Amino acid sequence: MENIIFNPAAETLSRDEIHEIQSRELRDVTRRVYDNVPFYRKKMDALGVKPEDIKTAEDIKYLPFTEKSDLRDNYPFGLFAAPQEQIVRVHASSGTTGKPTVAGYTQYDLDMWAELMARSLSCAGVNKKSIVHVAYGYGLFTGGLGAHYGAERIGATVIPVSGGNTQRQLMLLKDFGATALACTPSYAMNLADAMEREGMDMSQLKLEAGVFGAEPWSEHMREQLETRLHIKAFDVYGLTEMMGPGVAMDCVERCGLHVWEDHFLPEIIDEDLQPLPRNTEGELVITTLTKQGMPLLRYRTHDLSSLDDRPCACGRTHVRMRRVKARTDDMLIIRGVNVFPSQIEHSLLKIPGIAPQYQIVVDRKGSLDTVEVQVELDRTLIGDTVRDLEALNKRIVGQLASDVLISCQVKLCQPGSLPRSEGKAKRVIDNRK
Amino acid sequence: MYVKQISVFIENSPGKLADFTRLLGDNGIDLVSLSIADTTNFGILRGIVADYEKAVQIIESAGYTVCLTDVLAVTVPDKPGGLADILLLLSENEIAIEYLYSFVRNKGSNALIVFRVADIDKAQDILRAHHVNFLSQEEICNV
Numbered sequence: 158m159e160n161i162i163f164n165p166a167a168e169t170l171s172r173d174e175i176h177e178i179q180s181r182e183l184r185d186v187t188r189r190v191y192d193n194v195p196f197y198r199k200k201m202d203a204l205g206v207k208p209e210d211i212k213t214a215e216d217i218k219y220l221p222f223t224e225k226s227d228l229r230d231n232y233p234f235g236l237f238a239a240p241q242e243q244i245v246r247v248h249a250s251s252g253t254t255g256k257p258t259v260a261g262y263t264q265y266d267l268d269m270w271a272e273l274m275a276r277s278l279s280c281a282g283v284n285k286k287s288i289v290h291v292a293y294g295y296g297l298f299t300g301g302l303g304a305h306y307g308a309e310r311i312g313a314t315v316i317p318v319s320g321g322n323t324q325r326q327l328m329l330l331k332d333f334g335a336t337a338l339a340c341t342p343s344y345a346m347n348l349a350d351a352m353e354r355e356g357m358d359m360s361q362l363k364l365e366a367g368v369f370g371a372e373p374w375s376e377h378m379r380e381q382l383e384t385r386l387h388i389k390a391f392d393v394y395g396l397t398e399m400m401g402p403g404v405a406m407d408c409v410e411r412c413g414l415h416v417w418e419d420h421f422l423p424e425i426i427d428e429d430l431q432p433l434p435r436n437t438e439g440e441l442v443i444t445t446l447t448k449q450g451m452p453l454l455r456y457r458t459h460d461l462s463s464l465d466d467r468p469c470a471c472g473r474t475h476v477r478m479r480r481v482k483a484r485t486d487d488m489l490i491i492r493g494v495n496v497f498p499s500q501i502e503h504s505l506l507k508i509p510g511i512a513p514q515y516q517i518v519v520d521r522k523g524s525l526d527t528v529e530v531q532v533e534l535d536r537t538l539i540g541d542t543v544r545d546l547e548a549l550n551k552r553i554v555g556q557l558a559s560d561v562l563i564s565c566q567v568k569l570c571q572p573g574s575l576p577r578s579e580g581k582a583k584r585v586i587d588n589r590k
Numbered sequence: 591m592y593v594k595q596i597s598v599f600i601e602n603s604p605g606k607l608a609d610f611t612r613l614l615g616d617n618g619i620d621l622v623s624l625s626i627a628d629t630t631n632f633g634i635l636r637g638i639v640a641d642y643e644k645a646v647q648i649i650e651s652a653g654y655t656v657c658l659t660d661v662l663a664v665t666v667p668d669k670p671g672g673l674a675d676i677l678l679l680l681s682e683n684e685i686a687i688e689y690l691y692s693f694v695r696n697k698g699s700n701a702l703i704v705f706r707v708a709d710i711d712k713a714q715d716i717l718r719a720h721h722v723n724f725l726s727q728e729e730i731c732n733v
């Protein structure tokens with residue numbers, strides 16, 4: 158895989174230069190939100206912080222955090238810092254409860270996004286000659302249009318397929334000879350399933366790279382996607398509140414995702430909201446430095462990560478965030494034990510005869526939490542007696558008890574029977590609320 | 591003389607078995623024998639068909655979990671104790687039966703017994719030495 162740096166001047170700045178840019182932009186964004194967004198003015202006034210108190214990037218610790226609930230409370234456009242005549246586009250992500258999370262973009266923001274997504278796709282080897290099959294949904298969801306404009310900025314050929322209609326996706330992948338696939342990792346798994354079902358020969362495809370994001374996915378899943386689709390799989394990070402995909406991106410070195418620091422200032426905090434040093438795990442918090450439409454200060458992503466600014470062999474100097482494997486708000490507390498769905502996935506992958514497709518159903522009977530893990534079988538039955546399958550069931554229960562420290566019921570399911578969305582996989586159903 | 595049996599995992603919820611049998615019907619696959627072992631959560635459908643390779647391919651592409659298992663098929667004389675004699679032979683030789691089911695193709699003919707044992711070769715040798723009549727895949731499907 159060729160290591161292409163899309164914007165060498167920006168991507169290989171010295172750490173000192175990055176610090177200088179971040180300090181300057183932080184002063185600027187603090188002033189802009191204080192002057193234009195009543196929500197931030199109120200928050201900063203309550204903390205006794207004035208824009209002129211912010212001098213360098215380190216001073217970010219004086220600024221207020223932004224929560225997802227703040228976006229909801231100011232729904233739909235309350236946090237916009239630019240007047241409506243300058244807003245040229247709106248995106249939104251489906252909230253888990255009620256109203257969507259809304260983001261507004263000025264033309265400057267869209268140009269910046271295209272640039273950052275172009276940098277990101279270049280990390281995966283996309284160039285002018287590439288054919289990029291975009292199977293992210295197009296619409297309010299940022300995935301489709303984000304990948305689309307990034308690939309166009311590079312000058313690649315974009316196939317804007319959007320999500321859904323798997324049969325047609327397979328035909329187009331083959332006929333148009335796409336070299337890169339952009340979609341969610343669970344949809345890529347869907348495509349791999351369908352290809353195997355159809356008996357499609359991977360050598361009929363020209364795919365070299367996959368750019369997968371919008372949901373956390375494991376290293377195991379990466380290995381699976383790489384062997385099944387004969388590609389290199391790259392993790393792209395982003396969220397609607399920040400912009401969309403392209404906030405950070407895997408490089409060929411696979412040692413974390415470069416966060417584009419000339420536009421974003423990432424921090425890691427602990428449970429008491431105190432900043433943590435480099436290479437320490439905690440919650441990722443991001444400030445948008447240059448966004449005009451809806452700049453956010455210290456946005457709490459609830460993604461668990463850590464930051465590493467040691468030099469990367471790819472030549473880029475921007476800090477690397479460790480791949481997000483779990484979200485603090487995905488965490489389930491079951492009978493007092495912290496459980497991340499990703500732990501369950503890791504555990505299941507150790508057991509032959511089952512597919513890494515699962516769903517966790519949590520319920521409460523009386524005062525006791527009950528957990529049922531529904532697991533899909535592989536397509537080849539490992540044994541045809543009830544005893545064989547009961548042994549498999551028992552093995553899964555035992556593996557989960559030792560790896561995840563929970564006791565649970567396991568239900569074996571037919572392949573393909575658990576819901577897969579074309580967007581994000583729904584792993585947890587919590588009926589306790 | 592082994593017989594290839596298809597074994598399919600079926601979730602134990604309404605309509606699943608009907609879906610499966612419809613799949614076979616739509617594809618012109620005739621189940622010569624059928625048995626279902628089930629628990630509250632799932633069932634294992636076992637059956638014998640003539641073209642088992644085609645059947646597996648169709649079942650698999652429809653998204654089911656399936657495997658082929660070698661089983662023995664014998665005819666049991668239609669007289670009291672016919673089956674008991676066979677079972678006794680196997681147990682005397684310490685061959686454990688995993689499962690067994692019987693079916694009759696035509697009225698008045700001998701009962702056919704399909705069974706799976708841990709040591710299929712040994713079971714076959716012993717039964718053959720006692721002149722038990724084995725059936726091939728074709729014979730079963732054309733009874």
Ligand SMILES: [Zn+2]
Binds near residue numbers: 409410415471472
């Ligand atoms: Zn790198």
